[in-house]
Amino acid sequence: MRRTLLAALVMGAVVVPVSAAARPQIPAPPPASVAPVTPSTLHKAYEANRANAAQASRMAADHGDRTRAAADRAMADPTRHFLFFDGRASGRAVEVFGDLAHAKHIAVLVPGSDTTLETYDRFRAGAVALHNRLGPHTAVIAWLGYETPGTVSTTALTTGRAQDAAPHLQQFLRELRGVVGQSAQISLLCHSYGTVVCGSAARGLDVDVDDIAFVGSPGTGADSAAALHTSARVWAARGADDWIANVPHARVDLFGATVGFGTDPVSPAFGAQVFAAGDGGHSDYFTPGSVSLDNLARIVLGDTSEMPRA
Known part of the structure; x- marks a missing residue:
């Protein structure tokens, strides 16, 4: 049954046209050249990336x-703080919320499919909601550091994009640890296809991360939390109304490729610490006031002793 369902998903992804594939390339400058960032040079990185976004906006308008x-112009606003910006292709951006140089608790959010510069605001809204919930001495980083797959595409069913993204996320975490030092707690909060990215990055990660949380996951590409070979605490949750529960959590070989992402992270077989996510759907994990957001904040703050478990 799982093999049949996965085959149907693949065929659906192949036959349904994806308009983005035919979209002409949008001209934009290469990313700003920024020296290794330190607490004292963060403001220079922010200024350089805002200037790059402004130039990208003018080129896109022309x-x-x-x-x-419009998306690029919004990112060039003087109140925005980007560690990285690239307006080429579907776009990449890494935005900071809070005082990163002095933060004691830091959350890095990794998004799932269909997250581009045009759709970035919905991803950003979750980062803002989390930062508002966390309070002082914290920072949230929205890490759109890879080309996400389209939801209706074959790339959303394989680990290819995740494997390409993993080295970039690993390098970013190394650089982040260099900025914030060893005493700050860093948590990876990964959503949907972003959980596949985090699963790929966790294996071989040579920098300390305190927690990894998978929400709305189709699977991580690993059969168990132990297979991630990470010293981080591994968490997982799924909302009661999340359609991802109906996606087969398996891996099969189809048409010469491996399709699917393996064990369901909220299953006992995976071995993660499963926490309550409330009644929300696939896009509701970072909704203000939600059970899931409250529990994700507890993980970031290291305050999980009384956190409700699923």
Whole structure:
């Protein structure tokens, strides 16, 4: 049954047209050249990336792409703080919320499919909601550091994009640890296909991360939490109304490729610490006031002794 369902998903992804594939490339400058960031040079990195976003906005407008131009222009706002910005292709951006240089608790959010510069605001809204919930001496980083797959595409069913993304996430975490030092607690909060990225990055990660939380996961590409070979505490949750529960959590060989991501992270077989996520759906984990957001904040703050478990 799982093999049949996965085959159906693959065929659906192949036959349904994906409009983004035919979209013309949007001109943009290469990313700003920023020296290794330190607490004292964070402001220079922010300024350089805002300037890059402003230039990308002008180039997109000249190209006739008003939607991308507007997205880039919003990111060039003087109140925004980006550690990285790249307006080329679907776009990449790494935004900071809070005082990173002095934060004691830091959350790095890794998004799932269909997250681009045009759709970035919905991802950003979750980061803002989490930071508002965390309070002082914290920072949240929205890490759109990879080309996410389209939800309706074959790339959303395989680990290819995740494997490409993993080295970038690993390098970012190394650089982040260099900025915040060893005393700050860093948590990876990974959503949907982003859990596959985090699962790939965890294996071989040579920098300390305190917690890894998988929410709305189709699987991580690993059969168990132990197979991630991480010293981090591993957490998992799924909302009661999340459709991802109906996706087969398996891996099979189809059409010469491995499809699927393995064991369900909320299953006892995976071995994660499963926490309550409330009644929300697939896009509701970072909704203000939700059970899931409250528990994710507890993980980031290291305050899990009384956290409700599923």
